[in-house]
Amino acid sequence: xxxxxxxxxxxxxxxxxxxxxxxxxxxxxxxxxxxxxxxxxxxxxxxxxxxxxxxxxxxxxxxxxxxxxxxxxxxxxxxxxxxxxxxxxxxxxxxxxxxxxxxxxxxxxxxxxxxxxxxxxxxxxxxxxxxxxxxxxxxxxxxxxxxxxxxxxxxxxxxxxxxxxxxxxxxxxxxxxxxxxxxxxxxxxxxxxxxxxxxxxxxxxxxxxxxxxxxxxxxxxxxxxxxxxxxxxxxxxxxxxxxxxxxxxxxxxxxxxxxxxxxxxxxxxxxxxxxxxxxxxxxxxxxxxxxxxxxxxxxxxxxxxxxxxxxxxxxxxxxxxxxxxxxxxxxxxxxxxxxxxxxxxxxxxxxxxxxxxxxxxxxxxx
Amino acid sequence: xxxxxxxxxxxxxxxxxxxxxxxxxxxxxxxxxxxxxxxxxxxxxxxxxxxxxxxxxxxxxxxxxxxxxxxxxxxxxxxxxxxxxxxxxxxxxxxxxxxxxxxxxxxxxxxxxxxxxxxxxxxxxxxxxxxxxxxxxxxxxxxxxxxxxxxxxxxxxxxxxxxxxxxxxxxxxxxxxxxxxxxxxxxxxxxxxxxxxxxxxxxxxxxxxxxxxxxxxxxxxxxxxxxxxxxxxxxxxxxxxxxxxxxxxxxxxxxxxxxxxxxxxxxxxxxxxxxxxxxxxxxxxxxxxxxxxxxxxxxxxxxxxxxxxxxx
Numbered sequence: 001x002x003x004x005x006x007x008x009x010x011x012x013x014x015x016x017x018x019x020x021x022x023x024x025x026x027x028x029x030x031x032x033x034x035x036x037x038x039x040x041x042x043x044x045x046x047x048x049x050x051x052x053x054x055x056x057x058x059x060x061x062x063x064x065x066x067x068x069x070x071x072x073x074x075x076x077x078x079x080x081x082x083x084x085x086x087x088x089x090x091x092x093x094x095x096x097x098x099x100x101x102x103x104x105x106x107x108x109x110x111x112x113x114x115x116x117x118x119x120x121x122x123x124x125x126x127x128x129x130x131x132x133x134x135x136x137x138x139x140x141x142x143x144x145x146x147x148x149x150x151x152x153x154x155x156x157x158x159x160x161x162x163x164x165x166x167x168x169x170x171x172x173x174x175x176x177x178x179x180x181x182x183x184x185x186x187x188x189x190x191x192x193x194x195x196x197x198x199x200x201x202x203x204x205x206x207x208x209x210x211x212x213x214x215x216x217x218x219x220x221x222x223x224x225x226x227x228x229x230x231x232x233x234x235x236x237x238x239x240x241x242x243x244x245x246x247x248x249x250x251x252x253x254x255x256x257x258x259x260x261x262x263x264x265x266x267x268x269x270x271x272x273x274x275x276x277x278x279x280x281x282x283x284x285x286x287x288x289x290x291x292x293x294x295x296x297x298x299x300x301x302x303x304x305x306x307x308x309x310x311x312x313x314x315x316x317x318x319x320x321x322x323x324x325x326x327x328x329x330x331x332x333x334x335x336x337x338x339x340x341x342x343x344x345x346x347x348x349x350x351x352x353x354x355x356x357x358x359x360x361x362x363x364x365x366x
Numbered sequence: 367x368x369x370x371x372x373x374x375x376x377x378x379x380x381x382x383x384x385x386x387x388x389x390x391x392x393x394x395x396x397x398x399x400x401x402x403x404x405x406x407x408x409x410x411x412x413x414x415x416x417x418x419x420x421x422x423x424x425x426x427x428x429x430x431x432x433x434x435x436x437x438x439x440x441x442x443x444x445x446x447x448x449x450x451x452x453x454x455x456x457x458x459x460x461x462x463x464x465x466x467x468x469x470x471x472x473x474x475x476x477x478x479x480x481x482x483x484x485x486x487x488x489x490x491x492x493x494x495x496x497x498x499x500x501x502x503x504x505x506x507x508x509x510x511x512x513x514x515x516x517x518x519x520x521x522x523x524x525x526x527x528x529x530x531x532x533x534x535x536x537x538x539x540x541x542x543x544x545x546x547x548x549x550x551x552x553x554x555x556x557x558x559x560x561x562x563x564x565x566x567x568x569x570x571x572x573x574x575x576x577x578x579x580x581x582x583x584x585x586x587x588x589x590x591x592x593x594x595x596x597x598x599x600x601x602x603x604x605x606x607x608x609x610x611x612x613x614x615x616x617x618x619x620x621x622x623x624x625x626x627x628x629x630x631x632x633x634x635x636x637x638x639x640x641x642x643x644x645x646x647x648x649x650x651x652x653x654x655x656x657x658x659x660x661x662x663x664x665x666x667x668x669x670x671x672x673x674x675x676x677x678x
Binding site for chain 2: 030034035089091136140141142143145146147149150151152153154157158160161280281287290291294322323324325326328329331332334335336338339341342343345346
């Protein structure tokens, strides 16, 4: 047991579980304050999400929906953790996600492109926005958080303007993808059959998993990844060792932006959602990505599981009894979890302290 | 034109208050990215007082609303203080979490409150028509807001605090070189707590000011639309100095005001630009300005680095 706890991976996992449990407890307390009667029922509904459906086929279908929305979240959290490894906090992922949505939807609806070109266009759009942040950071010394936030708003208003050209006349939403241009929908490759004919489950699911593994390999097994991590750990040492710091910063943010942009295309090109052209706030996906990245211990594979968990409770929020509570309770829970992730360092230290004295005692016995 | 001046002044007041809060916090060595969240919480406090206690005499109500926003702002900033000062947490992460939490928690709270009063009401809105009137003096169509002189007073106070006061100079030392400050007997933890709490108070006030700017009904789901971050940009543009921050706030306030009032200018209307362009304006200007001013940044040297007594 003690030996197991010494491993950093296990420690990260334990820390994440503690954050989740504390987050849920705080969410439960909030519900208790609002109305003690249905609180337990509601908090379990949040955690159960699609299991609240009694019939298995329905459950499977809802599971597919949660999965479809998990995919962009995985991409956003990969985007954030990738840049965080280089010491950059890419809060602009939210805007890069918006740019991806804009590019893929506009290409699909206005130009009638197929799914692959649309997807690539979304990647390019996200990467471009990321490159702006990177350029400002490396050549103008602008804090990437501030420029990211500013670009989030710029991207939002630009997207609203551009997508207004392809929206329904009677509603603020963009046209239906499956009616206007079915060729832009991502192929399901038979995966929909596994989820009770839920056509929102597409090749995006295996693709996202492959990308997560690819990010893990790039970060840990390649020279490029090593340079990036070295830059993140000590910028000056990396420069001294001859690594092109500015190029690495821009490249990192471009890749980061590309991941977020791809994430948007993986959601909007399933037809699950349409863009609302009067939106007045940046979609939460990019920000939830921060939660998922940190909850996953900044590990690409961990991010896959934490993304699913975050999306699971976010979707679970719609099952709370809305007579008393609001679905935003799951936002409260996930933001508390992000806040608690700030204490991960402290939790790990505590675990290490708990292990150490026992080791010394063993030494005395020998 | 009068309307443009009115909106410029009120938005500048918001930005000024919040930016000064960020400025003091950064001078103590803590980057406060949670300003946006603190604004929401402060706005909530003020809105609750304005909607529930509007029968009180105006002067008392104004003071109570201000106090509520200040106290709630300070309480909420404790989340940053605890994590960043005592647990050496990543300040960017904690600030971001605070922004997300504030909007979500305020929405849940207001919805629960509205539902408790009327089971059919699931909105996240608070109305404060009567309360808002008490903050405003109407002079020939110009809505004079008490926040405008207040912001001016706060700039002067902050200037005096930072540069003409022992406490303020000590606080700034903690943002430049905390170890050196500690070696001459300054308690770095105390100073940083002071910085965070003052920034909470100012940002809370700014939040209240923001929701008073043009409307008398606030939907808490919307948060404060990136104003906390605009304030940070104002602070950077103002090079962490109160006087320059005031000028920067006026500039940004003007661009923000344009999006509310451009319809009143025939020259602008004839350009036939979509309204979204005006909505984007403050953010674009902010980016351009930052691109040209950040190179010679005079940021406090130790900001964002958790204080570790043992490190050299």
